[in-house]
Amino acid sequence: MNRKATAQSVVLSALREDIVSGVLGPGDQLVQETLAERYGVSRVPLREALKMLESEGQVINHPNRGYFVAELSVDDLREVYYLRSLLEDAALRQAIPTLDDADIEDIAALCDEIDDAALAEDVVLMAAANRRFHFAIYDAAGMPRLSRLLRQLWDATDAFRALYYQRSPNRERVSAEHAQMMVALRARDSDAVVQLHDDHRAHSVAAVEDMLMRHHNRVTENDSTFRTPARSSLQENP
């Protein structure tokens, strides 16, 4: 008997879902009344969910003006991937020696799930499976805070990952690279896994960067009417 989840957490999941799936695109304003109605709750739990997304950097709040889905600059993107490389390498090297055969097979199963989703061309499912696959390895490092930081970094680019998976060449490359990683993983060859993983990430960042450009062009060409007031006042301390 599952005890009832709070509205905040339901809304939080829903918001995350809508951001990764692109329903809420980067730069969009999040009007509280509208969203509250859509999710069938009042504004209070919605705002609490937004606060969590804000402190994760998924969403930006301009006091008295509202919440906006965070935009990613190219610099931001590169920074995120750089930080990921630092932390993911550490996670892999910590995790791999601890994996037993059963663990590896579990991971392999997750890998298959990705391929299935890729074949079915279900982008959202593929993104989710991909995440489970990678985090199954990271989490095995047994460092919960590390996992948490990595989740934040992944979240930051989720909005674009959905677009990324929409192109079939990307999907195919991802599957191939995962297969290679599984080979190295079965051999417990940490160096090889880290190397492949770095390459995998490098391909990813290149593709997402491309997506980012397209997005920026899109928003500046079409509706130049009304946009998020450029990320300027990030700090304002005494």
Added chain:
Amino acid sequence: MNRKATAQSVVLSALREDIVSGVLGPGDQLVQETLAERYGVSRVPLREALKMLESEGQVINHPNRGYFVAELSVDDLREVYYLRSLLEDAALRQAIPTLDDADIEDIAALCDEIDDAALAEDVVLMAAANRRFHFAIYDAAGMPRLSRLLRQLWDATDAFRALYYQRSPNRERVSAEHAQMMVALRARDSDAVVQLHDDHRAHSVAAVEDMLMRHHNRVTENDSTFRTPARSSLQENP
């Protein structure tokens, strides 16, 4: 003319302050009504501030039971410092080559502030100055997300840093180590700075670990009456 800050942000700062200064100790329950009254606001903005602290890991929420100041296990502590070592080394190596003479003198000034606070035996001020000093360097790396992650990691142990500075030998060692770092920094010797910084951190983790033990003893000896319900049900997914 500063435009009026929102209640949430005021409360957020106040909560942070009360956590670092030890007014709210690890494991304490945060009763909403009580805190709201103390800060002179209603529960709504208070809860929003708590949500932010929650997603930073400063505070833990048990649905329908309340918010508690996060406890740190020794494993947590070690993990935090390990992650700091990864990220801070990267920040330093990125930052140091970019610093010009004026930057260095600014940092030196911050270093002096710490010493002043140490002499005055003002623990809270010292902790604050120490933070400014270190983050002046990290921030110079020009990677806002990196700075943000580091802030989170520092926050996680803030509750104990206050205790740490209360012992005068700790204060003196900190000052001495900072002086050494400044010498290496003036010489633009990145390797030396990183090395000294690592040592500095190692001393700190040892001392904070000691504080942590004392804290755990204190809470288990004295009031074993009513404590945070041991971090157990962290996940409970369908």
Added chain:
DNA sequence: TTCGTAATTATTGGATACAATCCTGCGGTG
């Protein structure tokens, strides 16, 4: 027109009121 300025409206921020949940302690029962 164009600029500045005042009313209007939409949206957010905060406070209060109500509902749901959980802890506590009491009394009954085996």
Added chain:
DNA sequence: CACCGCAGGATTGTATCCAATAATTACGAA
């Protein structure tokens, strides 16, 4: 005496209402 079950009170979660702020429009003078 241990063990349930069940009020009663305390605390959290949510909805509704009101106040404050900012965007927008309308208007008038240079």
